[in-house]
Amino acid sequence: LTSLGDEARIALDTAAGRAAGLFSPNLRLGVTGLSRAGKTVFITALVHNLIHGGRLPLFDPVRSGRLARAYLEPQPDDSVPRFAYEDHVRALVDERIWPESTRSISQLRLTVEYESASGWNRMFGRGRLHIDIVDYPGEWLLDLPLLGKDFRTFSAEATEQSESAVRSEVARQWRAIADAIDPDADADEAQAETLARAFRAYLAECRAASRSLSTLPPGRFLMPGDMEGSPALTFAPLTRMSDRARSGSMQALMQRRYEAYKSLVVKPFFRAHITRLDRQIVLVDALSAINAGHEAVADLERALTEILTCFRPGRNNPFSALFQRRIDRILVAATKADHLHHESHRRLEAIIDRLVERAVRKASLSGASVNTVAMAAVRATREATVTEDGETLPVVVGTPIDGEKIGDEVFDGNKETAVFPGDLPDDPGKLLEAREGAGQRFVRMRPPRLERTAEGMTLSLPHIRLDKALQFLLGDRLA
Numbered sequence: 313l314t315s316l317g318d319e320a321r322i323a324l325d326t327a328a329g330r331a332a333g334l335f336s337p338n339l340r341l342g343v344t345g346l347s348r349a350g351k352t353v354f355i356t357a358l359v360h361n362l363i364h365g366g367r368l369p370l371f372d373p374v375r376s377g378r379l380a381r382a383y384l385e386p387q388p389d390d391s392v393p394r395f396a397y398e399d400h401v402r403a404l405v406d407e408r409i410w411p412e413s414t415r416s417i418s419q420l421r422l423t424v425e426y427e428s429a430s431g432w433n434r435m436f437g438r439g440r441l442h443i444d445i446v447d448y449p450g451e452w453l454l455d456l457p458l459l460g461k462d463f464r465t466f467s468a469e470a471t472e473q474s475e476s477a478v479r480s481e482v483a484r485q486w487r488a489i490a491d492a493i494d495p496d497a498d499a500d501e502a503q504a505e506t507l508a509r510a511f512r513a514y515l516a517e518c519r520a521a522s523r524s525l526s527t528l529p530p531g532r533f534l535m536p537g538d539m540e541g542s543p544a545l546t547f548a549p550l551t552r553m554s555d556r557a558r559s560g561s562m563q564a565l566m567q568r569r570y571e572a573y574k575s576l577v578v579k580p581f582f583r584a585h586i587t588r589l590d591r592q593i594v595l596v597d598a599l600s601a602i603n604a605g606h607e608a609v610a611d612l613e614r615a616l617t618e619i620l621t622c623f624r625p626g627r628n629n630p631f632s633a634l635f636q637r638r639i640d641r642i643l644v645a646a647t648k649a650d651h652l653h654h655e656s657h658r659r660l661e662a663i664i665d666r667l668v669e670r671a672v673r674k675a676s677l678s679g680a681s682v683n684t685v686a687m688a689a690v691r692a693t694r695e696a697t698v699t700e701d702g703e704t705l706p707v708v709v710g711t712p713i714d715g716e717k718i719g720d721e722v723f724d725g726n727k728e729t730a731v732f733p734g735d736l737p738d739d740p741g742k743l744l745e746a747r748e749g750a751g752q753r754f755v756r757m758r759p760p761r762l763e764r765t766a767e768g769m770t771l772s773l774p775h776i777r778l779d780k781a782l783q784f785l786l787g788d789r790l791a
C-alpha cells in the first residue's frame with residue numbers, strides 16, 4: 313500500500329507541476345563516434361527534422377500527431393560550448409557542403425512539447441521534455457582503459473601494437489626515434505617534443521582513410537580539443553624502459569606527463585560529462601572500415617568494445633561510483649547507409665549487429681538495452697537501376713563531391729552520377745577473415761538539394777531511418 317501511495321503521489325506531483333509549467337524533465341543524450349563517423353551531420357539532421365516537421369513516420373510522437381512543437385533553448389551548462397547548429401544548417405542546406413566535423417565537446421538544448429499518449433497525463437496539459445544533446449569525440453572514450461594502466465603497461469602495449477602488420481610501416485619513424493632514446497638519460501624537452509610529434513603523426517597515419525584503424529589512444533593526440541600544444545600532451549610511450557625511473561630522467565618525465573594526462577584530462581572529462589548521460593548513440597562508419605579491409609574491421613570491433621565498456625557501471629569502470637544517472641539505452645548506428653542501395657541495407661545491419669553483439673559480450677555490458685540501426689542522417693543519394701551488358705545493376709545516384717575518384721575517373725562536383733557500390737558480403741564473418749577489403753566503391757556525395765514548396769518553404773532534410781533511431785532514443789520519454 314505504501315508503495316502504491318508513493319507512486320500515486322509522485323504521479324500527482326509530476327502532473328500538477330507540469331500543469332503549472334514548473335516541472336520539465338530533461339534527458340541528456342550523448343552523441344559520439346570516432347572522427348568523421350557522422351556526429352555533426354546526425355545532430356544537425358535530428359534537430360532540423362524535429363523543428364521543421366520532417367518526415368518521421370517511425371517516430372511515434374510524429375506518426376500519431378502528438379508532437380506539438382520543437383525549438384532550441386539556451387543550453388544550461390555555461391562551461392560547455394554550444395553546438396553550432398545554425399552554421400551547420402547553413403552549410404548543409406544553403407551551400408550543399410558537409411558541415412565542419414566535431415573537434416571537441418559541445419552541447420545543444422532542444423525542447424519538445426507533446427501531447428501525452430495517456431489520457432491521464434493529457435488532463436494536466438502538454439508535456440515538455442528538454443533534450444540536452446552532448447556531442448563529443450569517441451576518441452576521448454578510448455582513454456578510459458588508460459586509467460587502469462601504468463606508464464609501463466601503456467608503453468609495452470603501444471610498442472607491441474606498432475609491430476603488427478598494418479602498423480609497422482607507418483610506425484617506422486616514431487620507432488626509430490623512440491628506440492634511440494635512453495630512458496635513463498636526463499630529461500630533454502626538445503627530445504620529448506620530437507618524440508611526441510612523431511607518435512602523433514604515426515597515430516594520424518593509422519587513422520587515415522587507407523588504414524582506417526580505430527583504437528589509437530591517447531584520444532587527445534588525435535582530437536586535442538582545447539588542449540592543442542599543451543605540455544600534458546607532450547609525451548609518448550617509450551620502447552625502452554628501465555626497471556626504475558631515475559628522478560630527472562626522460563623516463564620519469566614521460567611517466568609524470570602520462571599520469572598528468574590521466575588525472576587532468578581523462579578523469580575530469582568522464583566525471584563532468586559521461587557520468588551524467590541518460591542515453592547514448594554511438595555512430596560508426598562501418599563502410600569505411602569495411603573498405604579498408606579486415607584489420608580495420610577487427611580494430612573497429614575492438615574500439616566498439618572499449619567504447620561500450622565506458623557506459624558500463626561495474627568493476628572495470630573506475631567511474632562506477634560517480635554515475636549520477638544510469639544509461640539505460642544505447643544505440644549503435646552504422647551511418648552513411650545512403651552510399652548503398654537498400655538491397656544491401658540488411659547486410660550492413662547484419663554486419664553492425666554482429667560487431668555489436670561481440671562487443672557487448674566482451675564488454676559484459678548489462679543493464680542497458682543496446683540496439684542497432686543502419687541509417688543515413690542525411691540522404692545524399694536516390695536509387696536507380698542501370699542495365700549493363702544485359703545485366704541490371706542496383707545503383708545510387710547523387711552529385712559527387714568535386715574531385716572524388718573511382719579508379720582513374722574523377723568526378724565533377726556539379727553533375728549527377730550513378731555509382732554501383734558493389735555488394736556487401738552476406739555473411740558478416742567473412743569481413744573478419746578476408747585478406748582484402750570487400751572492394752566497395754563509395755563515392756562521397758554532396759548533400760542533397762532540398763525541394764521547396766509552392767510557398768517557397770524548404771522541405772526538411774531527407775534521411776534513412778533517422779526516425780527509427782529517434783524512436784529508440786526518445787520515443788518512450790514522449791509517450
Ligand code: GDP
Pocket residue numbers: 345346347348349350351352353354410411412413414647648649650651687688689690691692756757
Ligand atoms: P563527425 O566527425 O563525427 O562530426 O563527422 P561528420 O558529421 O562531420 O561527418 C563526416 C563526413 O561523413 C561528412 O563530411 C560527410 O561527408 C559524411 N557523412 C556524415 N553523415 C552522412 C550521411 O548521413 N550521409 C552521407 N552521404 N554522408 C555522411
